[in-house]
Amino acid sequence: MNDTYGLPLILAAWLWKSHVNQCRLEKRLADLRHQNQRLSRMVASLPEPTFAIDNQSRVILWNAAMERLTGVPATAVLGKGDYEYAVPFHGEQRPIMVDLVNHWDDDIAARYSNLLRQDDLLVAETMTHTPHLDERYLRIVVGPLRDESERIIGAIESLQDITYRRISLKVLEGREELLRILVGHMPLAVAMCDRQMKYLYYNQRWISDLGLPDTDHIGRSHYDAMGSTLPDHWKPQHARCLNGETIESQAEPFTRADGRVEWLKRIMHPWRTSDGEVGGIIFLKEVITTLKKAETDLRLMEHVLQNSPVVLFRWLPAENWPMDYVSENVSLFGYSAEALISGEITYATLVHPDDRSRVAREVRQYATGGAHHFQQEYRILTQSGETRWVDDRTVIERDQEGRITHFIGVVIDITERKQAQQEIARRQMFLESLLHHAPDAIITLDDRNRVVDWNPGAQTLFGYTPAEAIGQSLADLVTQGDDELQSVIMQNFQTTISGTRVEPIETVRYHKNGRAVDVIAAGSPIIVDGVLTGVVVMYTDITALKLARTDYDMKRDYDFKQIRVQREYDPAVGPVPCEASKLQQVFLNILKNGAEAMAGVADEEHPPSFTLRVIDDGPWVRVEIENSGPGMNETIRRRIFEPFFTTKPVGEGTGLGLSVSYFIITENHGGTMDVRTSPNKGSCFIIQLPKAGKLS
Known part of the structure; x- marks a missing residue:
């Protein structure tokens, strides 16, 4: 290089451009995440990394954002004590800021810079030093958890990654330090090579993203460092870049040395010396595996949603509940998502007029009562005017001040289930009516041959009221002490209670007044959910049949x-x-x-x-x-x-x-x-x- 200041200036210029490009990439990723969050808000995930402990310092909450921040799944820490929650941030088990709520300790407090107390909240900033978090600056807010009696039952800690804000402050303190910190902490892998493809500079992410050994590679050939993992088409691209061409690759797979496949976005730009000659290449690489997975997952979620019977609505807390999102499969009800989102049709107009006031009243009760979610069943009108029953599971979205911003409802058609329930209820009422008015004696027994139910037909046939019969042995009620008949009844009962049906037989039973009654007797086991719970016995009075056999009706x-x-x-x-x-x-x-x-x-x-x-x-x-x-x-x-x-x-x-x-x-x-x-x-x-x- 002819100009000793040329390289830093060129590097700064290209790093600034990479930073701008990174902001654009981050904006795109943020847009995709926003779409994904819209579909995943049903699980009511908290936006900030948050965890909570009880009074025994056991973890009782570790949300999805915390999992993403630390790489530690909730299942690995929930229920654990002994300061296990400190390991992702400090690499060891020791008291941290959240423990100050349950027990104040000056030594612990001294570890946090600018520790402030705001009412019953503690606010501070700290820096992590663990490999996973990669020296991140965090803003910490800690507060107590209280029960209904205002007693402190634990503590909750919320984190905010302020790394880039702190880095920006350091930038103001010196340009030279700015370049190292900015490049070193950028989410992009950055490297700079000369014309012989030897490394002049690289950041730590370059080593980690490409899976290179964590040794000093300055002055080493890029090709030697990459070895067999270097894709064949990269060298021709390098040659084109050394001839002055900027090359950008949007997305391509890359197999690391450990065999793991990552998706990369690459930018290769020639840097020039003070005399305008190409001095080498500046590489910018971004691992977009997470982005690709998010895009795939988003497409999959949308595909599943659009092909499922579940319709997703998102409506505003305004008059008649206008909608700002509806899944495309609202066509199940004959509507188009465009017509609903445009405001031409509001959600309130979908609800059946006879149910509208009830639904509105219940929504107000849930909203003002502080509920986070609720469930309703009501009727809606399809585009063709047909009435359908739906099950609506709604999540209430609120801002930081607790004001309701949206209602997200998952709606599924339950018309067939409702009709089946109504038919079952109708048949049950009909059967109960028949049982009550049937001329036959229908008697339910438990597993000890004791009467559980005694219908009016049984009272007519044998003369006992339900109060007299229930709880008594059937053999004692209808045999008048006839030992042989009692033995037959008990044998039939044992056969039935073992799960075998007793076929109808013509026999004799006795009325309360001692009169013999000619009957046809049958028995059947009662099985509920595969468990034998008792026996049902039916006696049919065949006195009329007996008279018919004599060919004379008296x-x-x-x-x-x-x-x-x-x-x-x-x-x-x-x-x-x-x-x-x-x-x-x-x-x-x-x-x-x-x-x-x-x-x-x-x-x-x-x-x-x-x-x-x-x-x-x-x-x-x-x-x-x-x-x-x-x-x-x-x-x-x-x-x-x-x-x-x-x-x-x-x-x-x-x-x-x-x-x-x-x-x-x-x-x-x-x-x-x-x-x-x-x-x-x-x-x-x-x-x-x-x-x-x-x-x-």
Whole structure:
């Protein structure tokens, strides 16, 4: 070099340009991080590196920003004491500034320059000396953690990296020191070589980013230092740069000596001597692996979000909640993100008018109550006017003064779940109604054969009230001391409680007054979440069936032997999976109703008759029971299967027989039940049962 001052001036000029370029790069990275933060604010990460300890100096908080600052994951320090939190900053376990909250120590306080007390906060600056933090200046704010009684239960420390601010102050103290500090602490790897590609200068980041040995490389060839890790296309680029060309590479992979692949952005600029000749190359390299990963993660997050059922809204705390961000998959509800963000449609107008005031009231309550997040369920209107139920999980964003700046809501369509819940509730109410009004005795037992539930049918059949029966042994209630019958009941109970169903059998049980009752008995285990919890027993009174077998009904004075029965059975029909006792109950109910109807109108010209048909109907077996009774008009036909609807006089019918029969066919067997009738032309009940049995 001809001019001894030329090199520093050139270096300063190029370093200043690299600093400007770095600011631009940092701005781009900041923009990307801002977009990423918008999607990740749902986890409510604190912006500043922050950690907290309890009164025993155990770590109770170590946020994501702290992980990024120290490189120490929260899982490695949470719950630990013995000043473990000091290691990332000072390289050893010892009391630090946060410990002054729980116990003041002048020696500890003396380690921090310009330590100030602001109310109950402590503020100071310090410098770290650990390899990971690379001599960073930190501004520290420490304060107490208090419980609801204002007692101090720990301490919290928040950090701010002020390295570049401190460096800027030192710049003012001397230009020569400025260059070394600025280059040495720049996030860019910087090196300067002569025309023989020998190092004249490099900073520490150049060594670490390229994975070079931490030895003195001044005067050493760049090619010798890089060895086999030097990509083949770099040497031709160096030659072009030595000929005066500035070369910039936006992003390319680089394999370090340890095998790790990093993404680099490179700038190579020729530096010139005082006489204008190219004296060598100034290298600026930036490791942008984190940036590349952030870009990839951001694209992945956006892809996942846009292809998921979850819609993200960000709305302002203003009238009608205008939006400044909506994920593109809001198209699930028929809207475009552009129309919503433009203000043409506000979030409040999406909410169903009947829910709008409730939603607004709840939002105010959460906001004024200091909540950080909340959950709501309400209806929204789609672009086409359809009503959909949504589950909204909202995070409240506040500024440093606690003022609300935004609401971020994660919304998912739960219409099908709501409809399923409503259907389950409807069916549960229907089943409970049937259980309460069913003519059968339905009894629930625990694992010791004691009565847990005793429905009205059981009270009617056996005479005991629920208060008398619950808690008692079923064998004691319905056997009247018959040891043999008690033994049978206990055997059946043991079979059922072991998980095996007891098929329906015709037997005898006893009424409270000692009267024998002919019943069909069946039992089934109760299994909840794979655990056997008890037994359900059903008793069906077959007194009417017994009377039918004798062909005489003493109550209505009709003689079954006088009813002509015509059978038309298709011989091709095979067995059908079913519950025989329940179908017997259905058929008996239809026959009994038909016999009663025909008893009032039959004469010599119109003798009572039943026509019984069994027909092969593809995947179904159709059963028809036709009578020659008076028939029904259309009004009665439409209501014949409704619970509690009856055409019998008061006191002679409950209106449940056909509704229970309808439930047995449709719900228990997956079939259909209908009636074909007209006045004075009889009635034909049509039952269809699936040959394959009820589908799950």
